[in-house]
Amino acid sequence: MSYILEVRDLYTQFSTLDGVVRAVDGVSFDVARGETLGIVGESGCGKSVTAMSILRLIPPETGRIASGSIKFEGEELTTLSEEEMKRLRGHRISMIFQEPMTSLNPVLTVGTQIAENVVRHLGVSWKVGRERAFEMLDLVRIADARRRLDEYPHQLSGGMRQRVMIAMALSCDPQVLIADEPTTALDVTIQAQILDLMIELKEKTGTAIVLITHDLGVVAETTERVVVMYAGRKVEQAPVEALFDEPLHPYTRGLMRAIPRLDVEADAAGTRPRLQEIPGLVPILTQPIVGCAFAPRCEFATDRCRSVSPPLVDAGAGHLVACWEIDRVRRAA
Amino acid sequence: MAVLADDLAVPPGRRFSLWTAVRRNPTIALGTVLLSLLIVMAVFAPFIATSDPFKITPVNRLRPPSERWWFGTDQFGRDVFSRTVYGARVSLIVGLSVAAFSSVLGLALGLACGYFRKVDSIVMRIMDGLMAIPSILLAIALITLSRPGLGIVIVAIVIPEVPRIVRVVRAVVLSIRSQPYIESAIAGGTKNWKLLTRHILPNTLAPLIVQSTYVCASAMLIEASLSFLGAGVPPEVPSWGNIIAQGRTFFQIAPWTIMIPGAFLAVTVLAVNLLGDGLRDRLDPRLARRL
Amino acid sequence: MTAYIVRRLFATLPVMAVVALFVFFLLRFAPGDPAAIIAGEDATVESIAAVRAKLGLDRPMVEQFFVWTTQLAQGDMGVSIFSNLPVTRLISQRLEPTAALTLSTLFVAVALAVPIGVVAAWKARKWVDRLVMGFAVLGFAMPVFVLAYILIYFFAVQWQLLPVQGYQPIKDGFWPFFESLILPSVALGITYMALIARITRASMLEVLAQDYIRTANSKGLATDRVLLLHALKNAAVPIVTVIGIGIALLISGVVITETVFNIPGLGRLTVDAVLKRDYPVVQGLILVFAGAKVLVNLIIDISYAFLDPRIRY
Numbered sequence: 009m010s011y012i013l014e015v016r017d018l019y020t021q022f023s024t025l026d027g028v029v030r031a032v033d034g035v036s037f038d039v040a041r042g043e044t045l046g047i048v049g050e051s052g053c054g055k056s057v058t059a060m061s062i063l064r065l066i067p068p069e070t071g072r073i074a075s076g077s078i079k080f081e082g083e084e085l086t087t088l089s090e091e092e093m094k095r096l097r098g099h100r101i102s103m104i105f106q107e108p109m110t111s112l113n114p115v116l117t118v119g120t121q122i123a124e125n126v127v128r129h130l131g132v133s134w135k136v137g138r139e140r141a142f143e144m145l146d147l148v149r150i151a152d153a154r155r156r157l158d159e160y161p162h163q164l165s166g167g168m169r170q171r172v173m174i175a176m177a178l179s180c181d182p183q184v185l186i187a188d189e190p191t192t193a194l195d196v197t198i199q200a201q202i203l204d205l206m207i208e209l210k211e212k213t214g215t216a217i218v219l220i221t222h223d224l225g226v227v228a229e230t231t232e233r234v235v236v237m238y239a240g241r242k243v244e245q246a247p248v249e250a251l252f253d254e255p256l257h258p259y260t261r262g263l264m265r266a267i268p269r270l271d272v273e274a275d276a277a278g279t280r281p282r283l284q285e286i287p288g289l290v291p292i293l294t295q296p297i298v299g300c301a302f303a304p305r306c307e308f309a310t311d312r313c314r315s316v317s318p319p320l321v322d323a324g325a326g327h328l329v330a331c332w333e334i335d336r337v338r339r340a341a
Numbered sequence: 342m343a344v345l346a347d348d349l350a351v352p353p354g355r356r357f358s359l360w361t362a363v364r365r366n367p368t369i370a371l372g373t374v375l376l377s378l379l380i381v382m383a384v385f386a387p388f389i390a391t392s393d394p395f396k397i398t399p400v401n402r403l404r405p406p407s408e409r410w411w412f413g414t415d416q417f418g419r420d421v422f423s424r425t426v427y428g429a430r431v432s433l434i435v436g437l438s439v440a441a442f443s444s445v446l447g448l449a450l451g452l453a454c455g456y457f458r459k460v461d462s463i464v465m466r467i468m469d470g471l472m473a474i475p476s477i478l479l480a481i482a483l484i485t486l487s488r489p490g491l492g493i494v495i496v497a498i499v500i501p502e503v504p505r506i507v508r509v510v511r512a513v514v515l516s517i518r519s520q521p522y523i524e525s526a527i528a529g530g531t532k533n534w535k536l537l538t539r540h541i542l543p544n545t546l547a548p549l550i551v552q553s554t555y556v557c558a559s560a561m562l563i564e565a566s567l568s569f570l571g572a573g574v575p576p577e578v579p580s581w582g583n584i585i586a587q588g589r590t591f592f593q594i595a596p597w598t599i600m601i602p603g604a605f606l607a608v609t610v611l612a613v614n615l616l617g618d619g620l621r622d623r624l625d626p627r628l629a630r631r632l
Numbered sequence: 633m634t635a636y637i638v639r640r641l642f643a644t645l646p647v648m649a650v651v652a653l654f655v656f657f658l659l660r661f662a663p664g665d666p667a668a669i670i671a672g673e674d675a676t677v678e679s680i681a682a683v684r685a686k687l688g689l690d691r692p693m694v695e696q697f698f699v700w701t702t703q704l705a706q707g708d709m710g711v712s713i714f715s716n717l718p719v720t721r722l723i724s725q726r727l728e729p730t731a732a733l734t735l736s737t738l739f740v741a742v743a744l745a746v747p748i749g750v751v752a753a754w755k756a757r758k759w760v761d762r763l764v765m766g767f768a769v770l771g772f773a774m775p776v777f778v779l780a781y782i783l784i785y786f787f788a789v790q791w792q793l794l795p796v797q798g799y800q801p802i803k804d805g806f807w808p809f810f811e812s813l814i815l816p817s818v819a820l821g822i823t824y825m826a827l828i829a830r831i832t833r834a835s836m837l838e839v840l841a842q843d844y845i846r847t848a849n850s851k852g853l854a855t856d857r858v859l860l861l862h863a864l865k866n867a868a869v870p871i872v873t874v875i876g877i878g879i880a881l882l883i884s885g886v887v888i889t890e891t892v893f894n895i896p897g898l899g900r901l902t903v904d905a906v907l908k909r910d911y912p913v914v915q916g917l918i919l920v921f922a923g924a925k926v927l928v929n930l931i932i933d934i935s936y937a938f939l940d941p942r943i944r945y
Contacts, residue, residue, distance in 0.1 A: 065850060069757070097852030105850075110843040115865045115940055125851050160941045176851070470650025473922045477884040478914075481906050482658060485914050486666045562775050566888050569777055572906045585777060593796075596785050603778030611773035618769070 012183055012216055013039035013062070013101075018076035020054075020061045027294035031057040031071070033240035033301075039184065044210065044217045046231030046248070048224065048263075052290055054240040055220045059186045062218075063103055064093050081183070099129035102177035106189035108169035112161040118145070119157030122176045129180045144175035148205060167198035171205065178209060185210075186218045191226060203230050224267060228252060233326075236260050239291050239301035242320070246327040256329040258306045258337055262286035300332070308333040308340075366623055372616030379609055383429040390423035394579050403595045413597045415588060424579040425602050431568075431580035432561045432609060435495055439560035442499045444553045447506025448545065452537055454507060455514025465511075468504040476501035476563060481572055489575050498563050502556045509552045513545045547624040554617035558610045565606055581606045633937060640933045644926050651922045655915050656700055660693065670713065670909045686713055687911065709916035714908050719916035722901060729799045730897035733889065734882055736813055737821040742875060745825040749832025749871075754859060756837060764829060771826030776885045780819035780892040787815060797894040816893045820885045824878045831874040835867035842866070868939045876932035883921050 020032035032054045039045050047055045060066050061073055064085065078085040080101060085093070097103075105111045113121060122144055123137035132140075138157065145153035148171040161169055170190060177185055187206065191199040207230060210217055219231055227234055227248065234251050236244040236259065244257040255261045265284040274280045288305035291297055300318050303309040313332050320328045331337065363370040382389060391411070398418035406413040412421035450468075454461040471479065476498075483497035517523060517540065526536060567573030568582025576583055581602040588598030659666055667684035668675065675683075684690050688699060703710065709719040752764035788796040794815050800808035839845065840863055848862045890899030898917060905913035936943050 063850060065846070094852040094854070097850055099852060103850045105843065105847060107843055111847045113844040113848065113862055113866070114942060116862070124853065124857075128851070128853055162942050173847075176847075466646055466650055467654075469647050470654055473647050473651050473926050474654075474918055475880045475883040475921055475925065477887055478902065478918050478921055481887075481902065482655070482914050482918055485906050485909050485911055486659065486669060488669060558773070563884075565775060566777065566884070569888065570891060570903050570906070572903070585781075592781065592785075593789050596781070596789075599778075599781045600785070603775065603781060607774050607778055610775065611770065614769065614773050 010041055011038040012041045012081055013218075014077070014079040015058070015062065016077040016079075018058065018061060018078065019074040020057050020066060020071060020076075021074045022071040024070070024294070029293045030296070031240055031293060032061060033293075033297070035076075035237070035240070035242050037235050037242065037245065039216050039218055041183070042210070042214045042216055043233065044207070044219060044231045046227040046234040047218065047220045047237060048222065048227050048234060049237035050222055050263075050290065052293075053237045055237050056188050058237070059103065059188050059218065059220055062186065063097055063101060064088075064090075065097075065103075095129070098125050098177075098182075099180045100182050101184045101186065102180075102182040103186040103188065104170070104173045104177045104190050106192050108166050108173055108193065111173060112169055114161055117158050117160055118164070118172050122172070122179050125176055125179050140179060141175075144179050145172070147178070147209065148172070148175045150175075166194055167201065170194060170198075170202055174202075174206065174209070178213065178215065181213060182215055184216045184218065186220070188220045189222070190219070192221070192223070199226070206230070224263060236263075239297065240293060241301055241330070242328075243302065243330045244328065245320075247325070250325060250327050254338075256323055256327065256334055256337060257302075257331050258308055258333075259286070259302050261337070262305075300330070308336050366619050368615045369619030369623065372612045372614070372619055375608060375612035376616060379429055379605075379612065380433060382426055383433045386426045386430060390420075390426045392420040392423050394419060394423040394427045395577070396420075403591060405595070406597055412601045413595065415584075415595070415598045416591050421584070421598055421601055424584050425581070425605055427579045428581040428584055428602060429605065429609070431491070431574055431578060432564065432606070434491070435498065435564040436557040436561040436609075436613070438495050439498045439502060440553045440557035442495070443502040443506055443556055444549060446499070447503050448510055448549060450503070451507045451510025451545070452514055452541065455511040455518060456533070456537060456541070461511070464507070468507055471501065472504045474501070476559070477566060480563060480567060481570075484567070484572050491574055491578070494564060494567060494573050497567075498560045502560060505556065506549065506552055509548050510545050513548055514541055517541050517544055551617055551621040551624060554613055554620060558613040558617065561606070561610055561613070636937050636943075637934055640930055644930050647926055648923065651919065651926075652701075652704065655918055656697065659687070659911060659915070660689070660696070666911070670911055672909070683713065686711075704919075709919065710912035712905075712913050713910050715910075719912055722913060723898065723916055723920060726896060726898050726901045728801060728897075729895050730886055730890070730899060732802070732809070733813060733816055733820065733895065733897065734886060737817045737824065737882060738879075740817055741821040741824045741828060741878075745828035746832050746871065748825075749829040750836055750859060750864060752829065752833040753836030753840060761833075764833065768826040768830040768833075771822045772830075774822060776819055776823065776888045777892050779822055780815070780889060783815050783819055784892070797892070799893070799895040799897070812895075816889045816895060819892070820882065820889045823885065824881055827874060827878050827881070828871065832867065832871050835870040836863060839863045839867045865939065869936060872932055872935055872939065876929050879925055879928045883925065 015038070016036045018032050018035045019030070022029040022031055035054070035058055037045070037047075047058065049055050057066070057071075062078055062085070064073070066072065073086055076086065080096070085096075088096075112118070119138055119141045122141035123134060126132060126140045127134055127137040142153055142157055145156055150156055150168060150171055156164070161172070164172065173190075185206075190206070191202050194202065203226065206217065206219075209215070219226070221227060231248050233247050234245065235242055236251075236257060238259050244251070244255070244260050246256075251260065252264070255264050262284075263286070266286065268283055272280060286305055291301055291304070297317075299312075299314040299316055300306070300309070303313045306313065308331075310333065316332075318330045318332045320330045321334065323329050323334060396419065398414075401410075401414050401418035402416050404410055404414045410420050410422060412425060415421055415424075450464060454464050474482075479501040480494075480497040483500065484493060487493045487497075523536065523540065526540070564573055564580065565582035565585075568580045569586045570582075571586060573582055574580040576587070584602040585599050585606075588595070588602075592599055665680075667687065667689055668680050670687075671680045671683045681690075688696055691699070707720060709723075711718055712722060715722070748764055752761045755761050784796055787794045795812055798812055800812045802809045844866075845858065845863060848858045853862070886897070887899035887902050889895070890897045891903055894900075898920070901913065902917050904910075905917065
């Protein structure tokens with residue numbers, strides 16, 4: 009299996025007035041050609057920072073990739089010059105962001121914003137670029153695409169803007185598309201449309217997608233394999249069905265349990281049981297974490313958990329977990 | 342590096358430390374220090390000045406700076422140092438009184454405009470018109486029609502500065518007035534007067550203070566300019582503008598008559614501007630992040 | 633778009649009307665007797681009456697207003713009390729030097745200050761930025777005439793590179809014309825430049841923190857395209873606004889600069905008129921300067937529509 013993206017032991021840190029924040033604390037994963045990988049975790053777990061690190065978009069005044077390797081098609085990205093990275097961005101690795109409302113430049117037309125990408129990377133004329141922009145708008149199912157080319161972002165709805173972002177990102181046929189919470193800011197119905205569109209396009213173009221989200225529903229619908237992150241570390245990784253069938257990490261279990269369920273019976277008084285939350289708070293990332301990052305909130309935690317960080321263990325069939333107490337977790341209901 | 346809000350807050354339990362206050366607000370500190378020195382100089386002018394600023398001694402004309410005359414003498418033999426020290430009085434009096442009067446007037450008008458729509462449409466039109474006339478010209482027009490004097494200079498400068506303050510106050514009032522809690526207070530029958538004084542007025546104070554420091558700096562510059570042109574304070578009164586104007590004739594051989602008062606003027610305006618900038622950064626953190 | 637332009641055009645009318653009314657009422661309602669003040673301290677009763685007649689103050693108010701507005705509509709701004717020349721003629725005679733000075737200062741200031749501000753924002757918090765900000769703070773506090781004399785002292789008196797004062801009309805040759813304008817433009821323009829550079833930097837900083845710049849960077853676009861097209865175009869509205877506001881600074885400064893450098897323009901005319909209390913001339917100058925300012929602001933307003941598409945719709 010050839011991996012198009014290989015991340016190994018990535019450490020990304022930020023200097024703040026309160027100290028060094030270890031946003032990504034030793035994360036490794038691979039993305040296969042044409043696969044859809046989901047990275048899931050709550051806000052602040054480091055998933056967006058991981059994505060930005062791959063494209064080296066971390067602002068140098070505050071953060072840096074402290075160590076680690078990121079290989080794209082075998083080429084090491086961390087040592088490339090800024091000019092070389094610029095050639096890669098938008099061309100062979102693209103990214104779309106969470107806020108379609110603010111991610112498009114309000115004073116440039118939609119057509120310009122797509123065409124400039126093509127002109128820049130493929131070296132074609134503006135005429136050709138514009139044609140390609142039109143094709144892309146068509147591809148993402150925007151009606152009346154010809155007219156839309158000369159319109160401004162504020163004239164489009166949220167869902168349409170996200171489609172434009174996708175069109176922009178795919179305009180140069182990238183091998184990898186990193187989507188950072190692409191549907192979080194959209195209505196649920198639009199969400200479904202956008203996700204369907206992304207899957208359809210992926211099948212057409214063979215682009216690998218790294219889908220970052222905190223929404224397990226999105227993960228279940230769209231991804232093939234999943235990486236679960238917590239406090240800057242990878243705690244579990246599995247094919248999507250396996251993850252939902254039998255989540256092995258206590259954190260993943262907690263996440264699944266916290267999903268509100270419609271099929272739970274109300275009791276005699278008409279009250280439904282409380283939503284199950286994960287007790288405690290996310291750790292402060294300025295302090296180095298000793299032992300397992302999740303230990304303070306984990307019902308299975310032992311002294312070993314609190315003092316030694318658990319390594320990733322293969323629990324069978326591509327299911328990796330970073331936990332000392334897998335057997336106990338398995339036995340628990 | 343962005344300053345986090347935490348850094349500006351004093352941890353509980355620590356008493357006010359002057360050193361930390363200075364470190365956190367260098368611009369306010371510098372502005373205040375400079376301004377205080379100047380105020381001291383102005384207030385204690387009779388004690389600081391080494392000679393009588395009005396005394397004409399033709400035999401000592403146009404001497405360069407020396408032991409006896411720290412800043413040299415002008416063409417009438419007057420001590421430039423003493424005149425400069427006294428000149429601080431005029432600038433400070435004008436600056437502070439213009440700032441005070443225009444603030445009071447501007448506050449009243451701004452509150453009225455922001456709160457009462459009818460007042461707003463009339464008064465703002467007038468303000469727009471006034472703002473279309475460059476301040477110096479407006480002041481000049483007023484002065485042309487009046488007898489010379491310090492009072493008229495102050496009035497003539499207040500009038501073009503008032504619209505600036507009205508604008509700022511009005512903007513604050515408008516933004517607060519549209520808040521839901523004000524609407525509900527009005528619906529609940531709260532009297533206008535109470536709303537204005539209790540809820541709206543306190544919010545206008547911070548921007549008002551910041552704007553009035555800028556008005557003070559602007560007023561000092563305008564007064565100096567007017568005096569320089571001969572349209573300001575009467576020439577006998579030592580105002581920095583006057584001193585510079587009188588230094589024009591012999592400027593090429595006695596540049597100190599212009600440079601020294603000029604430097605004082607620049608430093609004073611700088612001090613007030615720094616104070617204004619520092620206050621703005623402190624009182625309006627939104628803007629601080631930008632700049 | 634045209635509707636927007638027409639609307640802005642009509643919005644200037646009430647402003648000019650207020651200016652005109654203000655100028656009218658000022659003379660008539662100033663405290664004390666304006667005729668006496670204008671006639672001077674040692675004026676006789678007859679001379680005061682003569683001044684009053686000249687200014688038309690002895691007529692009923694309604695008649696004064698009517699006469700005045702019709703005159704104004706025909707472009708007649710009255711007659712100078714002292715020289716008996718029509719105000720319009722005096723103004724048009726002195727227009728060229730002032731226009732040359734103001735325009736050259738405007739272009740140079742904008743052409744230098746905007747790039748400086750952009751660079752300062754791009755290299756925020758590094759030494760370039762601190763240098764620019766320092767210059768901006770100092771430049772803004774420096775009074776025009778002080779700076780003018782400093783420049784004259786070094787460049788004209790000591791090093792003798794440029795003329796001490798005076799103005800050469802362009803018809804006498806381009807180079808002398810240019811030379812005579814350098815020092816005045818710099819003196820006049822520094823404060824203006826400081827303001828523009830500062831606002832450019834602030835506006836650019838705010839824009840560079842926006843999501844769409846992150847998107848532009850994620851597309852691997854060239855730095856100058858991101859800075860100049862993606863960022864600056866968005867930052868333009870506040871910058872252009874402050875260029876307009878700064879025109880007031882320029883106009884006030886022109887009066888002083890022309891006095892210092894002895895340039896025979898409208899600024900000098902203003903000073904002469906004030907000292908002689910020639911109110912009709914002052915009145916005419918106010919109308920002209922205010923009109924210029926309003927015109928500039930109109931142009932700025934219209935430019936918004938070109939810079940920010942959201943304003944058109």
